[in-house]
Amino acid sequence: MVSVIFTKSYYFDYEKQEMVEVAGIEKVSCNLLSQKKKILGDNNEN
Secondary structure, three states: OOEEEEEEEEEOOOOOOOEEEEEEEEEEEEHHHHHHHHHHHHHOOO
């Protein structure tokens, strides 16, 4: 399961005299990473 939290903020650009919208990713959490580590760990038999 992957969850992504998007954030959006605004600021005023004095040079352009307009509002600028900034969008970004605040947090990304992925539960698949822990599952992949378990699978890779089981396959590391010499």
